[in-house]
Amino acid sequence: xxxxxxxxxxxxxxxxxxxxxxxxxxxxxxxxxxxxxxxxxxxxxxxxxxxxxxxxxxxxxxxxxxxxxxxxxxxxxxxxxxxxxxxxxxxxxxxxxxxxxxxxxxxxxxxxxxxxxxxxxxxxxxxxxxxxxxxxxxxxxxxxxxxxxxxxxxxxxxxxxxxxxxxxxxxxxxxxxxxxxxxxxxxxxxxxxxxxxxxxxxxxxxxxxxxxxxxxxxxxxxxxxxxxxxxxxxxxxxxxxxxxxxxxxxxxxxxxxxxxxxxxxxxxxxxxxxxxxxxxxxxxxxxxxxxxxxxxxxxxxxxxxxxxxxxxxxxxxxxxxxxxxxxxxxxxxxxxxxxxxxxxxxxxxxxxxxxxxxxxxxxxxxxxxxxxxxxxxxxxxxxxxxxxxxxxxxxxxxxxxxxxxxxxxxxxxxxxxxxxxxxxxxxx
Amino acid sequence: xxxxxxxxxxxxxxxxxxxxxxxxxxxxxxxxxxxxxxxxxxxxxxxxxxxxxxxxxxxxxxxxxxxxxxxxxxxxxxxxxxxxxxxxxxxxxxxxxxxxxxxxxxxxxxxxxxxxxxxxxxxxxxxxxxxxxxxxxxxxxxxxxxxxxxxxxxxxxxxxxxxxxxxxxxxxxxxxxxxxxxxxxxxxxxxxxxxxxxxxxxxxxxxxxxxxxxxxx
Numbered sequence: 175x176x177x178x179x180x181x182x183x184x185x186x187x188x189x190x191x192x193x194x195x196x197x198x199x200x201x202x203x204x205x206x207x208x209x210x211x212x213x214x215x216x217x218x219x220x221x222x223x224x225x226x227x228x229x230x231x232x233x234x235x236x237x238x239x240x241x242x243x244x245x246x247x248x249x250x251x252x253x254x255x256x257x258x259x260x261x262x263x264x265x266x267x268x269x270x271x272x273x274x275x276x277x278x279x280x281x282x283x284x285x286x287x288x289x290x291x292x293x294x295x296x297x298x299x300x301x302x303x304x305x306x307x308x309x310x311x312x313x314x315x316x317x318x319x320x321x322x323x324x325x326x327x328x329x330x331x332x333x334x335x336x337x338x339x340x341x342x343x344x345x346x347x348x349x350x351x352x353x354x355x356x357x358x359x360x361x362x363x364x365x366x367x368x369x370x371x372x373x374x375x376x377x378x379x380x381x382x383x384x385x386x387x388x389x390x391x392x393x394x395x396x397x398x399x400x401x402x403x404x405x406x407x408x409x410x411x412x413x414x415x416x417x418x419x420x421x422x423x424x425x426x427x428x429x430x431x432x433x434x435x436x437x438x439x440x441x442x443x444x445x446x447x448x449x450x451x452x453x454x455x456x457x458x459x460x461x462x463x464x465x466x467x468x469x470x471x472x473x474x475x476x477x478x479x480x481x482x483x484x485x486x487x488x489x490x491x492x493x494x495x496x497x498x499x500x501x502x503x504x505x506x507x508x509x510x511x512x513x514x515x516x517x518x519x520x521x522x523x524x525x526x527x528x529x530x531x532x533x534x535x536x537x538x539x540x541x542x543x544x545x546x547x548x549x550x551x552x553x554x555x556x557x558x559x560x561x562x563x564x565x566x567x568x569x570x571x572x573x574x575x576x577x578x579x580x581x582x583x584x585x586x587x588x589x590x591x592x593x594x595x596x597x598x599x600x601x602x
Numbered sequence: 603x604x605x606x607x608x609x610x611x612x613x614x615x616x617x618x619x620x621x622x623x624x625x626x627x628x629x630x631x632x633x634x635x636x637x638x639x640x641x642x643x644x645x646x647x648x649x650x651x652x653x654x655x656x657x658x659x660x661x662x663x664x665x666x667x668x669x670x671x672x673x674x675x676x677x678x679x680x681x682x683x684x685x686x687x688x689x690x691x692x693x694x695x696x697x698x699x700x701x702x703x704x705x706x707x708x709x710x711x712x713x714x715x716x717x718x719x720x721x722x723x724x725x726x727x728x729x730x731x732x733x734x735x736x737x738x739x740x741x742x743x744x745x746x747x748x749x750x751x752x753x754x755x756x757x758x759x760x761x762x763x764x765x766x767x768x769x770x771x772x773x774x775x776x777x778x779x780x781x782x783x784x785x786x787x788x789x790x791x792x793x794x795x796x797x798x799x800x801x802x803x804x805x806x807x808x809x810x811x812x813x814x815x816x817x818x819x
Contacts, residue, residue, distance in 0.1 A: 180787055181739045182696040182712070185668060185680035211698045245685070263687070314703040327704050337690060341663060410700060436702035 186245065189214035189258070190228060193240035196484045200240040201398030201408075202255045208408035209305035209312065210348065211333065212262065259349035268372045269345055273299040275592050276364050276374030278352050279515070281308020282578045283568025284380035285335040286585030287592075292342035294589065296596075299372060300344060301364065303351035307332030308382045309426060309512075309569070310578045312405040314433035317457050319579055328429075329407070331578075352381070352518040355564075360599040362522075362564060375599065376592045379519060379532060379559070379566040380585060383512030388421060392479045393508075400485025401506045405430035409505060413438045417502045419488055421476060422509035423450050424576075428458035430507050431468050441468045442501060444490060448472050479506075514570045523547045525560045531572035534559055555591045557584060563595045611777030620774040621816065624760045628727075629812045632760050635729030636810050640802035643729075643810040649677030652754050652811045657682060659752055659809060660689060660717055667692040667712070669720030669740045672782070673754050673818030679719060712739060718748040721818055722755050722810075723775045724767035731755075731799040731810065732767040734775060736783070738795035744808075745797065751808040756817030764798065771796065778819040 189207060193200035195218050207214045217224050219239060234241055235251060242253035244261045259265050275291050277284045280302035291298040305311060313328030336346060347366075354365040361375040385403040387393065393401055402409060405426060410433055418438040420427050423445035435441045443450075443462070449472055450459050462468050471490070477498060478489035488503045514530040525533045525541070535556040542548035545560050557565045567584035569576055574584060608617050624632075629645040636643035646652050656679050660666055666689045674680040684691045692715050699708050720740060724732040731753065735741050744751050761767045776793055783791035802808045 180789070181670065181737050182693050183670075183786065184684055184694055184697055185670065185675050186684045208698065211695055213694060213697050314700065324706055327700070327707060329699070330704065330707050333695065337663070337665075407700065410702075433700070433703055 184213050188212065188245060189262070190217065190243040191215070191240055191253075192217045192219055192225065192229075192234060192242075194219055194483075196399035197240055198398035199252070199254060201402065203240065203242065203253060203258050204408040205406065206255050206259065206304060206349070209307065209329070210264070211329075256349070264349050265368065266347065267370060268299055268347060270297060270299075270372075272361070272373045273297045273345075273375070274596060275299070275376050275378060275589075276301065276362070276372060277378045277380055278364065278518075279308065279379070279381040279568070279570070280306040280332075280336070280346060280348075281380060281382045281568060281581065282310050282331075282335075283382075283581035283585035283588075284308075284378065285332070285339055286582040287378050287380060287567065287588050288339040288344040288346070288585075289335065289342060290586050290589040291592065292339055292344035294593070296589070296592065298339075298344040299374065300339070300346040301350065301352055301366065302346060302348050303367075305332075305348070306336045306346065308581075309404070310581070312407050313426065313429045313578075314405070314407075315429065316578055318455065328578075355519050355522040357522075357561070360563065362561070376563045376565065376595050378585075378588050378592070379516075379524075379564065379570055380568045380581075381515035381518075382569045383514050385508055386511040386513055388476065388508045388510065390476050390479055392481065396479060396481055396485050399483065400481065400504065401479070401508070403508050405433065405509065406505075406507055407433070409507075410434060410437050413505055415439050416504035418442070418505050418507065419444060419476075419501060419503045420507045420509060421445075422511075423447055423453040424509065424511075425453075425455055425458055427507075427509040428454045428462055430509055432458070432461055432465065434505075434507070435465045435468050438505075439467065443468065443470045444474045444476065445470065445472050446475055446493065476506075512569060512576075516570065522564075523561060524564070527572050529572075531574075532559055532566040532570055533572050534566050537573065555594060557588050557591055558595070563599070565591060609778055610781065612774055616770075616773040619766075620761070620770045621758050623757045623814065623816050626814055628760060629757055629814055632725055632727060632729065633810070633812050635727065636725070636731075636812075637729075639729040639800060640805065641729070641731075641799075641808050641810045642806045643812065645812040645814065647814050649754075649813055649815050649817060652813045653677050653679050653682065655811055656719060656752055656754065657688075659750070660719075662688050663690065665690045665692050665716040667715040667718045667743065667748070669718060671721045671754075671818060673721040673756055674719060676817055677754065677813075679754065683719060713742055714747040714749075715743055716748070717750045717752065718743045719752045719754070720744065722753050722759065723819065724759050724761045724770045725755055725810070725812070726761055726763050726767055728763065730764060730767070731797075732764070732771060733797045733799075734771045734779075734793050735795045735797070736779075736791045736793075741795055741797045745799075749807075752811070753809065754811045754813060754817070757812060757814045758816045759818075760812075767798075768796065775819045782819075 274296040317325040568581035
């Protein structure tokens with residue numbers, strides 16, 4: 175037990191989550207609570223002693239798990255993430271009917287834009303489906319971010335950015351996703367998953383990327399039961415003494431390996447390439463090579479998952495020799511590539527490339543002259559899409575550098591362009 | 603004393619000496635002594651009033667650390683800080699951080715909050731405050747790390763002098779805190795550190811609110 179376990183235990187009750195440890199919904203809830211800084215106690219329903227100490231003789235309906243008890247005593251069974259978020263008062267409506275700038279996504283790009291826009295007096299709204307920070311928010315320690323010589327964790331960077339954005343007056347709505355965008359006058363109406371909508375004179379798409387699905391049979395069924403997408407910070411403590419496998423060769427995979435190596439018995443990184451050098455920062459490669467319980471296996475891929483009620487083993491094939499061998503695996507973290515999050519704007523006429531990334535600025539070139547959505551005599555501004563006043567920044571944008579600082583730069587830069595657009599339509 | 607319930611581990615003499623509410627006049631006099639020593643002190647009638655004063659002192663959005671304190675819990679201040687949404691509750695933020703990967707960030711954050719809100723174990727008639735701590739982590743911010751310190755102190759904690767204050771800590775507060783720590787953490791408590799504040803140099807940095815109610819240990 176560290177000093178902080180002793181001295182920072184909350185004085186008020188948190189969320190209690192009871193589950194089998196194999197439920198995808200329970201994992202969504204744990205991940206959501208963890209990434210939003212809500213403390214919770216997770217109890218395995220098989221641990222009768224702990225159950226009794228926390229819940230007394232309260233009966234539990236095993237057919238309605240996960241059970242979630244909120245701080246005010248409300249029992250949700252079976253609980254969903256949306257119910258938990260609403261029950262914790264995290265789902266609030268927008269304060270205004272119209273904003274100068276609607277930002278979709280509270281990752282580094284979205285939060286940077288929120289800070290600059292709000293600090294310059296723009297009415298700014300940020301929509302975030304899960305938790306602030308984006309993929310960078312789950313990063314254990316970013317060591318090459320300017321101004322933090324000892325590194326900064328992704329979650330701490332996100333927490334500070336959210337506080338900064340709110341201090342300048344930006345509104346951040348959590349736990350609801352964008353479901354559609356439609357033009358309205360000079361602006362755009364963003365429709366949200368809870369049925370509400372909000373009008374923005376400009377819109378910044380900073381929705382980032384989601385993890386690419388691992389194409390192996392049984393993955394979806396084992397989600398939350400030993401298979402996780404992303405670095406899963408909520409699962410770190412639960413990995414104590416475990417065999418952890420991470421798929422992916424990028425910085426996210428490297429960060430996850432460093433984090434889990436502190437808790438797990440052994441961490442194995444599986445990559446398809448011949449080395450990590452082409453995909454991972456050198457400081458992370460150096461860090462990994464200095465950690466004795468991390469092993470990197472190159473030119474490998476998972477071909478089969480073996481499970482009972484949860485994941486137990488993965489079958490790994492060598493791409494060089496075609497040999498296969500099994501590997502004990504208590505937890506598999508998939509950190510491969512990324513799928514741009516553009517589903518919600520697919521019907522709005524936004525130009526995206528074959529991989530789904532949003533096209534912006536000069537690369538739209540002469541295309542916009544033939545685009546029915548483009549009705550201006552000027553070409554798109556840098557970061558502007560083929561929809562006038564809709565911008566894109568960060569990982570979701572085609573051609574972006576997939577680094578936290580680059581996303582922050584693009585988010586900051588987008589605000590100057592938003593000002594130009596607002597001046598053009600008489601919004602300021 | 604025959605009708606007084608003596609908590610486990612505490613002698614009847616200690617209960618007599620350290621658990622009884624002091625008069626309003628005495629609390630006013632102690633508040634005056636604290637003010638003389640550079641504290642910003644006042645005496646109020648109820649925990650509810652103290653709660654309102656704390657709320658009026660904490661700016662919305664401030665980064666606030668609420669020390670482990672039965673006093674703060676009993677009058678609702680802990681709940682206000684952790685649950686109202688008006689502040690950035692540092693305690694919750696720290697508790698959710700990764701002990702392995704974020705140890706350095708945690709140390710830095712815990713050392714220097716904008717506001718720390720807590721209590722004291724004894725206050726002397728001459729205007730000195732005594733605070734004991736098992737880990738010592740709350741003492742650094744109170745002495746100098748935090749920009750502002752707010753202490754809410756039950757009216758039973760006034761003692762004649764420093765010697766009586768230290769006896770109060772060992773003979774009365776410790777057994778009760780030890781019981782709480784064993785229940786909460788499964789670990790014993792201990793008087794491993796004692797902070798004595800005789801004077802405050804920075805004007806208005808430390809606010810002490812004396813409450814005419816029995817609060818905390």
